[in-house]
Each structure stands twice: as C-alpha cells, then as structure tokens.
Amino acid sequence: MNLTLGNKIKELRKRDGRKQEDLALAIGVTNQAVSRWESGGCYPDIEIIPAIANYFNVSIDELFGYNNDRENKIKNILTKASDIITKQGFTMYQGCLPDEFEECINMLRLASEEFPGEPKILLKLAQALLMWGWNKFGAKGHKNDVTGNIEDNVEYNSKNIYWQEAVQVYEKALRSNPNAEDRSIAIRQLTPLYCRMGEYDKAKKLANEQDTIVICKELLLPMATVGDEKARYQDERILALLTNLQFSICESIALRPDISSTEYGKNVVLSLIKLYETIFIDGKCGGYHGEIGHLYLDLTKYEMNNNGSMETILGYFNKVFDHYKESVRIYNDGEYVYSAPLVANLNPIAKGELSPVDMDDFWNKTLKFFRSDVLDEIRKNPKFAECFE
Numbered sequence: 001m002n003l004t005l006g007n008k009i010k011e012l013r014k015r016d017g018r019k020q021e022d023l024a025l026a027i028g029v030t031n032q033a034v035s036r037w038e039s040g041g042c043y044p045d046i047e048i049i050p051a052i053a054n055y056f057n058v059s060i061d062e063l064f065g066y067n068n069d070r071e072n073k074i075k076n077i078l079t080k081a082s083d084i085i086t087k088q089g090f091t092m093y094q095g096c097l098p099d100e101f102e103e104c105i106n107m108l109r110l111a112s113e114e115f116p117g118e119p120k121i122l123l124k125l126a127q128a129l130l131m132w133g134w135n136k137f138g139a140k141g142h143k144n145d146v147t148g149n150i151e152d153n154v155e156y157n158s159k160n161i162y163w164q165e166a167v168q169v170y171e172k173a174l175r176s177n178p179n180a181e182d183r184s185i186a187i188r189q190l191t192p193l194y195c196r197m198g199e200y201d202k203a204k205k206l207a208n209e210q211d212t213i214v215i216c217k218e219l220l221l222p223m224a225t226v227g228d229e230k231a232r233y234q235d236e237r238i239l240a241l242l243t244n245l246q247f248s249i250c251e252s253i254a255l256r257p258d259i260s261s262t263e264y265g266k267n268v269v270l271s272l273i274k275l276y277e278t279i280f281i282d283g284k285c286g287g288y289h290g291e292i293g294h295l296y297l298d299l300t301k302y303e304m305n306n307n308g309s310m311e312t313i314l315g316y317f318n319k320v321f322d323h324y325k326e327s328v329r330i331y332n333d334g335e336y337v338y339s340a341p342l343v344a345n346l347n348p349i350a351k352g353e354l355s356p357v358d359m360d361d362f363w364n365k366t367l368k369f370f371r372s373d374v375l376d377e378i379r380k381n382p383k384f385a386e387c388f389e
Helices: 003-015 020-027 031-039 046-055 066-088 100-114 119-137 161-175 180-196 200-208 217-223 227-254 263-279 286-305 310-333 362-367 372-380 382-388
Strands: 141-143 150-152
Touching (some): 003 020, 020 031, 066 119, 119 161, 119 180, 180 200, 362 382
Antiparallel strands (some): 141 150
C-alpha cells in the first residue's frame, strides 16, 4: 500500500460529505483509526478494504487509485499512437510509411497484452496493422471478365500477414463491448478488409447486421431536436450525406475501367465538385476543402492517363494545390466560421481541430505517381515550390 490510499479515503469521504466518525461507525473501527489512515500514519487491515470500497461505492482498484493509473496509461498510449497514425494519414500506397510506424505497432501489441479487453487499444492496433499491410505489400486486383469491374486478387491479398493479424484484432475488438462509435469504425474498416481477403460471407453478414441509412443518427438528429441545435444538425446531415455520396460514386468509378477512363466518368466527378461549390457558394468550404481537392486530384490523374492537354492538367493541379493550402491554413489559424446559407449553422473550426490528410508528406505521396513531363512543368512554377521541398 502507499500514501495514496489514505488520500483517496479522505477524498471520497469529503466527496460524499461524510465525517470520519461516519466511516468509522459504518465499518466498525475507531475514529482515531480513520484519522491515522488519512494522515498516512497506518493503513487499514486488508480484511476491511472491501468494506471501505463498498461504503464509498467504488471498486477496490479505484480505492487504491489503480483505475486512474490504468486510464491515464491507456490515454497516453492512444494519444501517442494517434499522433503517429494521424500524421501519416490513411495511406493505401506501398512504401509510404516510415520505420517509426512499425514501432507504433509494437507498442500497441504490448498494450493489447497489458489491457486485453480494451476496445480502443485493439481498434487502434487493427488500424495500424491495416495501414502497415498496405505499406509492406499493397493490394492486387484483376479485371472481372464478366462485369468488367476491378476485383480483389484474393490469392495475393489473403497472404498479407499484417492483414491476417488485423482481421483477428478487429474481431476481438468487436467482441470486447466497444462503444457505438468504435464499433462503427471497426465495422467500416473490417468489412472491406474481409472482401480483400476473400471472406465474402463474413463481410456480407457483418454488413447486413448494420442499420440502414434511413435510421442513421445524421438523419434522425434533425428530427429529434429544435432551435439552433436542429439547424446545426440539418447542416451536418447535408454534408454527411454528400461526403458519403462522394465516396460511393468515386469508388464505383475507380473500380470500373469502362467508366473511369471515359468522359462520362470525368463528368460525374465534375458534377460532384459542382455540388460542393454550389453548397459552399461563397468558397468557404472549411473542412471540406480536402474533399474537393481530392476530386480535382482525380481529374488531374484522369487527364494524365487520357492524354489531356498540359494546360488542363496543370489547371486541375492548381485547384488541388489551392484547396490543400487552404486546409493547412485553416488548421494553423482556426477561428473559421462557415457562412454559406446551407451550412451557416455548423460549429466554427478551432485552431488545430481538423488536420489535413498526410499533412507532413502530402506532396511526396501525391506526386510520386505523376508523369515526369507533368512534374517538370509543375517545377517551373514558383507557386508550387513547396511541393518539392
């Protein structure tokens, strides 16, 4: 035992507005005994520890201060891991992650052994393994001769040892009674991973167990509130649906070469951009500059792959650059207020609140797949000098 036990007894007693004699009477000791415990002169007999904990309605671990130690340690581990993972962004390219990322995985593995039932530790470990699997081996696909769609090369992907481990950890996290948000994240990440590994029945079962879009919280909250709160939830609903529409459309285009290589596919992406720009009619897109920038990046790649003019390619890249720079500025400056009519009720953005994807390595990851002649033209413009720093 240590001095914290006496301090904890005193803290709990004052919390409940009790006197020393109240505790003494309840557990059958003298007032002087309680006084000596609280001053650190001696400690309670081990036999009456459960009675003291029960009197204050706390666990024995909490009485000794172990629970706070545990929570603080978990919090510190998660913060350290999140800093490393967020810094890199969720990358799906080979060779993009530094060696320190593997150190992060090892730290989380040890943490999962120390706290085996902690869902947040397990979820963070699974996410890190998923990213490291992309980094080490990537994923392969092939064209389905019947549908023409790009599908996963299950034979290759299922041999990814990091993804094999990630699946096991995700499954363990889902069995560890996570909160609703963590459960949602796990399902969202595990379902497509199942598919890449050829576990289609598991993926479909997991997906079918989830609520339909018509009863998601983004749709329900505007119906459950009034006044300013209702207005804010209405604005959030619009953007939640828009970003998920963007994801759905862009994924479908990317996996269908008969669409992604055509003018039709390009026009669909342009329509998404137009929708964003119509909603954010004043150009103040806040946290959504990144989404729009990625759409312009898709257009840049389309033009490079389809022999578009250099002027068009550079025009789209300029949009990518401007939207990314604005994302970084908002992150650094904060105090950002939305003002377009359909989003004016959104909460302001605080400094450091929204970190741009791959903030420390965005241009390196983005430009590594650009054609050399395009890179040469980009280098000629002083505006883009930071892309090569």
